[in-house]
Amino acid sequence: MKALRNYIDKIKPHFEKGGKFEKLHSTFDAFETLLFVPNTTNKNGVHVRDAMDMKRTMATVVLALVPALLFGIWNAGYQHFLATGQEADFWPMVLHGFLKVFPIIVVSYGTGLIIEFIFAQLRGHEVNEGFLVSGMLIPLVLPVDIPLWMVAVATAFAVIIGKEVFGGTGMNIWNPALLARAFLFFAYPAHMSGDTIWISGLSGGEGIVDGYSGATALGAAVTSGNIDKFSLMDSFLGFIPGSIGETSTLAILLGAVILIYTGVGSWRIMLSVFAGGFLMALGFNAIGSTPLMQIPALHHLVLGGFAFGAVFMATDPVSATRTTRGKYIYGFLIGVLSIMIRVFNPAYPEGVMLAILLMNTFAPLIDHFVVEGNIKRRLKRASVNA
């Protein structure tokens, strides 16, 4: 590693102010700090620091996404061969899925990172690590048959409008990855809903076996009023059509375990999203006047993007509430609203996306009231003692 370090030190002057590649300073810096943790030491204040930094935090989230990603790759192949009625072994399924999913990931990271690097250079700060996570989240919430140019447009929208206009990572109001999905959902609805987009090859008109529908469980529930085809266990394990990363609740829960155990993700938010969704669904079960209301509460939680949203989207610390008490309220309302939107508005079966974006908007308000509570306690203490 000494040789690499020496090489970096040798070329470094070219990227400093006045060097010939001055304009690439941020890019160089990003790669340098990626390869080597910098040698900066604490100058004032504490002399020792926790080893955790932003790179590690974001890398942990990406690691937690890996189970959902791997399952998604396999499932893309599995669904394809199932729909077209072909027999296939494990590895061909994986290969098929990989060839479908990998380009989406490349486009997402490529577009986002280029924009991030440009903004970092213009603003004169270090490249933020936030996009490491967003760049992985965006492919996982998209249907597998999405055209690649749409991925690029949505990513650019999310990074520029969702994040950089507010000042970059840490300053944004909405979750960038969800914003990308919402953008596509409203800009190109034909490519984001329907019966053909969830399984690769269908929209291209490949032959489908008779009686097969490529609709997601929620789509099926809206149109036909029953989800018998999607058993609770299949939905939990993820053998159903859907966005790339959202189908397997089991893989998502594995990620949740990583996030909670390392302390990177908030268990408070995850728990209260599930609690809110479950209670709301139970309430609808009690009324039961439409087919969607009759979906069992537990089943609701493993369908669509609910689990994925609860574990990976709602917990984004920047767009979520920041106070401990606020996290319970925020998560609970996301759960409640997700199911409510799902049930009341069949045009938007993906209620969880809209619910999270809506609560992102209200997160500062929730925090405000929690902080006011703290202020009132302090004032009260003062007047009691006086």
Next chain:
Amino acid sequence: MSEVIKIKKGLDIRLKGKADNVFGQAQLPDLFAIKPTDFHGVVPKMVIKEGEKVKAGSVLFYDKYQPDVKFVSPVSGELKAVIRGERRKILEVVVQSDGQNESLDFGTGDVASQDRDAVVKKMLEAGAWPYLRQRPYNIIARTGDTPKAIFISGFDSAPLAPDYDFVMTGKEKEFQAGIDVLKKLADQIHIGINDDAASKLYTNISGVETHRFRGPHPAGNVGIQIGHIMPINKGDVIWTIQPQEVAAIGKLFTNGKPDFERTIVVAGSEVKKPAYFHTILGAQITPFIKDNLNTSENIRLISGNVLTGSQVSDDGYLGFYHNQLTAIPEGDEFEFMGWAAPGFGKYSVSRSFFSWLNPKKEYRLNANMHGGKRAIVVSGEYEKVLPMDIMAEQLFKAILVEDIDKMEQLGIYELAEEDIALCEFVCTSKLNLQKILRDGIDLMIKELG
């Protein structure tokens, strides 16, 4: 006996190089210094010139804004140098000892018969006043104030901190005498005691209220103890003082001579033989580290502990309020893919490093930042290590936007830098929170006086 107050939030950082309860041998240095930078908000006005003779207790400088508050020489000898920094700001006032240790005599007399003004005057004259610091703001107490109470933390819970049970052994009489003096200044005196230690010294002291604390650092911080017993509201003034300083005041009033003897601990992973040392306030640190450091890499020397201390050079001086000298590796080297390594040897409160497999391990932490500065992203980190009902993140944000009302409402009066040092330690975004808080406090002082 008072009931035990359990502190749940906080963190004991397990560092290598803790001192056993033994004394090391080191000669007294020739040079001693009082550093005006140790006293926040003090603007020093020199009284004597370089080359003039001083005795222990002779005034070196006073505070421009509180001229009564005098800072005196800890030893006899002559004023060697006044070291100045940028814009001629005085950094160090260095006294060369003549080894005689002659002291001025401020007279003895029964404390019980003296009134408050006489006690205050004597403490001011003999340079003992700066021991008293006030909350809010953690600055030298104002002579005109009457505090609600005086708080003493009987133990230090910071990493590698001295064990006061050991340090104060044999100083019971002076400590009691000091308490008797402090009783003239405030009606109530509270001492926070470590429930996990014997704390014999404090149990036999009269005229005080004791409170037992149990839990991780910052349980030993006086600010945290105040927060649990008598939280500071707007307009309250509470004074704080450290145990060795109480004993010094006791000695001053019993034999008339100012006492600057201190016991310090020299600890840290780079110290060959961590131990306690008898020394004098403001001593040059050279004797403690001579032949006592591992020298394989760059070393950072800290007067005080690793969380709140100040960096000193190897010919620097102990800080006025510091009872500890710490040596850790500087860590000014690059680390290949450090953020991605499994991290068996890395210390973190998050469990993303595999070091959680080994919870008892003691660490050799260096002064590396382990990452770059970022905007605040992760939430709820600070609250886990701050055992007070304070929303730290929101308070810091209020300070950054200079919103005085919010700062006040969110409890800036209750905090000093040492109380939020752990927040800074755990901060994923590597922010300088102690500096931010100090800026906020400065702003409060400037705007509200």
